[in-house]
Amino acid sequence: MVATPEKLDSTHERSPSQQRVAVLLMGYGEVESYEDFANYNEQALNLLTAKFAPVPTWVYPPLAKLLALFDRHEWGHQHHDFISPHNAIFEKQRAGIEKDLQAKWGEGVQVFKAFNFCAPFLPKQVLAEIKNQGFDKILIYPLLVVDSIFTSGIAIEQVNNALSEIAEGDEHWVKGLRYIPSFYNEPAYIDLMAHLVEEKITADLASAYLPSQIGIVLMNHGCPHKAKGFTSGITESQILYDLVRDKLIYRYPLISVGWLNHDTPLIEWTLPNAQQAAKNLIQLGAKAIVFMPIGFATENHETLLDVHHIIHALEKKHSDVNYVQMPCVNDDPEFLYMAAQWANAHINELLSEETVAINPQLSVAHHHHHHH
Template sequence: MLDSTSTAKCPVHAPADHPKVQPEKVGILLANLGTPDDYSYWPMRRYLSEFLSDKRVIDYPSWKWQPLLQLIILTKRPFSSGEAYKSIWNHDKGESPLMTITKDQTAKMAKVMSDRYGDQVMVDFCMRYGNPSTKSKVREMVKAGCQKILFVPLYPQYAGATSGTANDQFFRALMEETWQPAARTIPAYFDEPAYIDALARSVEEAYAKASSRPDILVVSYHGMPKRYLMQGDPYHCQCQKTTRLLKERLGWEDTQITTTFQSVFGPEEWLKPYTVDHVATLAKEGKKNIAVIAPAFSADCIETLEEINEEIKESFEEAGGEDFLYIPCLNDDDDHIAALAGVIEQNLKGWVD
């Protein structure tokens, strides 16, 4: 039996064959979208199949969507997506930039949490799609003695297709555990002052280093079908508020900043304006020097390093634009880690001393 007065929750007078019980810990599980294991055809196909088969991402009926996906889209798209990944791949480490950065974020967060809570906590990360899977990391935490797990989707703004599906996968993983830990998941932190401050400082530092001040800051968020907004998804509203708070923190006028949406996929209407089109419009209107930041991404990835800094930049330059400044994601910047640590601490209340 377990001694309920012991903080470690270890067996007292247990029989010799009693299963080993680890000292109790609180798990902090960071979660990001995911990445293919490699940019070659089959790893890309596996990754894209998992991602694009998620009903939270593409909600078309399976009988209609899966034949199109498996027989047409996934025969071609792994090649083009693979080339895009190859152009940004961390060849030294044999992994995508998102994987490298997420590992760095996790290491820094583990240090912060260890300094504050000692061995009461365990910090790790998982991916919604690809590896390491949410299921495998939940299993590791349970085996390590985590009787409570705080799940931390690294998406400042909530969307069903990002935070929602990450939570779904976390809860599915919990369903498979015999000894199911208590669980919490953090809310969106799109308006957290420390997060806004970190964004603002990254803008100020980038502008200070620029050879000339950009005419406008384009705040580009990952897009989603407009239909999802009309169904009640709060993502669009939270993005707009993040931009407004950033503008206020910087002390800027409305003319110095604008909100756009990128990564359009499929035939239906998505949230507008589309970043790729809007930067071309800005160039034609005489704004030849722009900066772009992507606050919805906690780490640089294919959508920022390739889509923004290559495709969207090209659209701007082809329309007559001259100077294009991409401001990197917050990544493992100390201000970002501190902001996330503050959110985590708020949600650990009652679980750690």
């Protein structure tokens, strides 16, 4: 791609109508109708699993249907027709972040939500709407998983595909673009995670257990060790865990990372998983276990159903232990405020920088410039 700066306007001040940025808040999305399971699974297999599992693509449609049967059994029969609250929570996050951003920037900054796997909020659908509303500057902001370029990378993949489809003519409609890959090392987020755990322990456990008898499992999004060369998020997630642990360990010695893995055959996942982490802490003398999701910002079936299964399995063998399942930050006003703060510098850059005209046609002409 070749970028050519447009001529500067004669006036330095932009009119209010030009001061516009679309913040594209991205999450997974989760099914709200069991009929959508197969379609959801097929998209997830194509976008996620394909990057680390040695599975041929022709297997995806039948595999997606098979997985849908398991999903329907788990959500429908085992969990009394469970419907994920993820999408509703994500909308509250979108609205809350937009409210905080508009308090600073006015209505020229709007927050749009996109789901990786759920229509009618697929990135291509939402980007078409952003274009139709006249926005030409975009801040891509993955929010659900607090790891890295891997899960956030699928957001970029979908955005790139959508922008290629929506492009028309010899000048691209997008004039400015920024990206927030993760907030795994943001001090405000680290402090909030530790504070929420301490608050829960004080309210529910401190009067009955010594601090050394309270085990804390800080749960991260599971990561495959080998992902066809992709950076899989282990490094960032490990740093996140270390930073939160360091805030708590002097008061509560029994702390472990617990990875919420998708136990896929033939794949080496991060260890210990959340269940093994709890077992290890019980062996070291924990009489109560707190499960806190630090690697997820939004509640979803992993943080709800998977953790429920883990606790149920542990109760069978260690019925004398007290188990506490904590929620994600979700629409906690303190979290929404800090999430808006992380966007401010990027919005400021987008509003103040000189617009750049991208001509997609020029990229084709440069393909054959190398010498044999």
